[in-house]
Amino acid sequence: MKQILIISGKGGTGKTVISGCLAVLLKNKTIVDADVDAANLHLLLHPKIKESYDFVGGKLARIDKEKCSGCGTCIEICKFSAISEDFEIDPLFCEGCTICSYFCPESAIILEDRISGKYFISETKYGPLVHARLGIAQENSGKLVAKLREIAKDIAEKEKKDFIIIDGPPGVGCPVMASMTGVDLVIAVTEPTLSGLHDLERILELANHFKIPVKVIINKFDLNPEMSSKIELNLKQKNIDVIGKIPFSEEIINSVKNQIPFLEYAKMFNKNRDIAELIEKILNNALYSTF
Amino acid sequence: MVIAVASGKGGTGKTTVSVNLALSLEKVQLVDCDVEEPNVHIFLKPKISETYPVKTVVPEIDKNKCTYCRKCSEICAYNALSVIKFGDDEKPSGEVIFFSHLCHGCEGCILLCPEEAIKRGEREIGLVRIGEKENIRFIEGKLNVSEVLAPKVIETAKSFIKKNIPAIIDAPPGTSCPVVASLDGADFCILVTEPTPFGLHDLEIAYEVTKVLKIPSGVIINKSEDDSLIEKFCQKNKIPILMKIPFDKKIAETYSKGISLVEAFPEYKEKFLNLFEKIKEQLK
Numbered sequence: 001m002k003q004i005l006i007i008s009g010k011g012g013t014g015k016t017v018i019s020g021c022l023a024v025l026l027k028n029k030t031i032v033d034a035d036v037d038a039a040n041l042h043l044l045l046h047p048k049i050k051e052s053y054d055f056v057g058g059k060l061a062r063i064d065k066e067k068c069s070g071c072g073t074c075i076e077i078c079k080f081s082a083i084s085e086d087f088e089i090d091p092l093f094c095e096g097c098t099i100c101s102y103f104c105p106e107s108a109i110i111l112e113d114r115i116s117g118k119y120f121i122s123e124t125k126y127g128p129l130v131h132a133r134l135g136i137a138q139e140n141s142g143k144l145v146a147k148l149r150e151i152a153k154d155i156a157e158k159e160k161k162d163f164i165i166i167d168g169p170p171g172v173g174c175p176v177m178a179s180m181t182g183v184d185l186v187i188a189v190t191e192p193t194l195s196g197l198h199d200l201e202r203i204l205e206l207a208n209h210f211k212i213p214v215k216v217i218i219n220k221f222d223l224n225p226e227m228s229s230k231i232e233l234n235l236k237q238k239n240i241d242v243i244g245k246i247p248f249s250e251e252i253i254n255s256v257k258n259q260i261p262f263l264e265y266a267k268m269f270n271k272n273r274d275i276a277e278l279i280e281k282i283l284n285n286a287l288y289s290t291f
Numbered sequence: 292m293v294i295a296v297a298s299g300k301g302g303t304g305k306t307t308v309s310v311n312l313a314l315s316l317e318k319v320q321l322v323d324c325d326v327e328e329p330n331v332h333i334f335l336k337p338k339i340s341e342t343y344p345v346k347t348v349v350p351e352i353d354k355n356k357c358t359y360c361r362k363c364s365e366i367c368a369y370n371a372l373s374v375i376k377f378g379d380d381e382k383p384s385g386e387v388i389f390f391s392h393l394c395h396g397c398e399g400c401i402l403l404c405p406e407e408a409i410k411r412g413e414r415e416i417g418l419v420r421i422g423e424k425e426n427i428r429f430i431e432g433k434l435n436v437s438e439v440l441a442p443k444v445i446e447t448a449k450s451f452i453k454k455n456i457p458a459i460i461d462a463p464p465g466t467s468c469p470v471v472a473s474l475d476g477a478d479f480c481i482l483v484t485e486p487t488p489f490g491l492h493d494l495e496i497a498y499e500v501t502k503v504l505k506i507p508s509g510v511i512i513n514k515s516e517d518d519s520l521i522e523k524f525c526q527k528n529k530i531p532i533l534m535k536i537p538f539d540k541k542i543a544e545t546y547s548k549g550i551s552l553v554e555a556f557p558e559y560k561e562k563f564l565n566l567f568e569k570i571k572e573q574l575k
Contacts (some may be wrong), residue, residue, distance in 0.1 A: 009301060009328055010301065010302060010330075011302040011303075011464045012300065012301045012302010012303060012327060013302060016489065020333075036465050037464070037465030037466045037496075038299040038300055038464065038465055038466060038492075038493040038496060038497075040299075040492060040493070041301070043488045043489060043492060058368065059368060063437075069363045077402065079396060079397050079398055080397070092471055092475075092503070092504070095395050095397065096368055096401055097368050097369075097395060097397030098366070098368045099366070099397050099398070099399035099402065099403070101397070102366065102402075102403055103402070105560065109399070134466065134467055135468070136466055136496065136499040136500055136503050137466060137468075137470070137471045137500050137503050137504070138466075138467055138468075139467055139468040141465075141467045141468075142439065166365070169300075169465070170301035170324075170327075170328070170464050170465070171301075171327035171328055171463065171464070171465075172327045172328065172436055172437075173327045173434065173438075173439055173441050173469065174439035174441075177329075177344065177439065185516055191547070192547055193326075193546055193547040193548075193549070194330075194333045194545075194547070194548065194549035195306065195330040195546075195549075197331070198328070198330060198333060199328040202327075202328060202436050205436045205437075206436050206437060207432050209437050220543075222548035223540070223543050223544055224544060224548065227547055227548070248543075250541075253487065256487050256488065256489060257487055257488065260489055263454005290395070290447075
């Protein structure tokens with residue numbers, strides 16, 4: 001079983017579109033939407049939720065006002081400025097370190113499980129999808145991503161799947177790292193913009209840190225062919241393959257508007273089938289050259 | 292006045308709006324809080340004058356005092372400390388393993404070690420750069436690759452904001468802790484979206500964040516074409532649509548070269564000035 005992560009650094013380069021294409025292309029797989037902050041893959045894959053669970057992201061302190069003497073020790077100790085002068089805990093800033101509870105002389109601080117979101121095991125016509133909704137303004141998205149991947153792996157092992165497709169989050173921070181550990185291939189989707197290149201470089205650094213092979217796709221390459229060539233050259237020097245370049249296509253945007261994975265949309269409406277074939281070829285190539 | 296520019300979805304045009312709004316104003320501070328992938332500098336090309344390291348507190352264990360009692364690893368809510376004990380209580384020996392990336396810097400272990408064997412150490416996790424470009428004071432937070440404490444870098448960057456000059460904050464995508472750290476304390480939040488189901492879905496959650504933080508907000512539709520999807524949502528929730536930037540390949544091309552909108556199309560300067568007036572109007 002191989003795990004493939006689709007990632008970009010910069011947002012909006014086409015991760016979810018490519019993940020949707022992979023979902024159509026690959027047989028026998030489990031799919032994970034690891035962008036738990038702003039999940040979108042379900043908008044293309046239309047999952048039927050089979051199981052739904054609360055995600056306990058950590059602890060949250062609560063002050064028992066009956067016991068509290070107002071001594072202020074907790075306020076002094078809290079490194080996250082999460083306790084107000086009238087001894088209310090701000091859940092937006094409490095990081096659940098629990099240290100206040102050790103120092104409260106009245107034992108007035110209670111630690112409760114913090115439900116930071118929900119996660120789902122769903123069925124789609126493309127196979128099982130494991131996805132989540134992180135609560136608004138919650139933390140620990142890395143932990144939630146790790147949870148989703150653990151479930152996907154269980155399903156994949158039980159059902160003898162060949163692949164796990166992971167649609168990754170933007171950035172290079174904690175949910176991205178949780179998405180990347182232990183995968184077999186990173187497909188980085190970039191665009192020919194200075195920001196795209198800049199963000200791609202940080203993702204490559206991270207993949208290098210984890211020692212994971214990376215293949216790069218330049219999406220909307222014809223928006224700036226010069227920059228596309230520059231990115232290709234830059235990557236060549238780093239010994240990284242650009243496995244394909246996808247032209248800008250309004251039909252890809254239309255497939256998103258119609259909420260259909262592009263490979264299916266192209267066939268269904270007979271639009272830009274050449275681009276669909278190109279994407280198929282690029283993705284097949286990425287897999288064959290790696291595995 | 293502090294204006295944050297946010298969006299649930301990445302790639303909708305947060306940086307475009309932040310940079311161009313800043314370039315259109317007389318005197319302003321522009322703060323790049325997308326510390327995982329800061330991009331403002333690409334478009335602004337500021338002259339950097341100061342750089343400050345961002346440090347987090349980490350435990351430093353004095354092996355001479357440590358009795359390997361495991362108290363620190365028991366109380367660490369993030370499992371950042373692991374203690375292995377060899378030998379007996381008479382002559383304790385062992386190893387304390389510290390997983391720096393899991394540590395949140397709560398300092399609990401330092402306070403609670405019964406032997407006072409843990410000192411406050413420091414670890415660098417990122418940088419804040421300060422610079423200038425014409426009318427703009429530039430502040431940028433940058434998280435080191437493979438670090439996770441983005442909020443700490445964001446808070447440090449924001450601590451350099453001067454009170455008497457308007458500030459524009461370019462926030463990261465998403466809805467979790469780095470976004471909250473970026474938006475906290477802002478007077479107004481611009482939500483940048485695009486007229487697709489992805490754009491709408493992520494606008495909905497970004498709007499929720501502004502509601503939780505009690506920050507008034509307004510929407511900019513980028514890559515505007517048929518916007519009925521977004522317009523319906525805004526109408527229903529009474530969110531003002533402050534501006535539309537049309538879908539235009541020429542705009543995409545200038546963006547790709549790292550050229551700002553107002554530089555390439557000077558007529559946009561007035562539109563961004565207008566945007567600023569509309570925001571001031573909203574805040575009255």
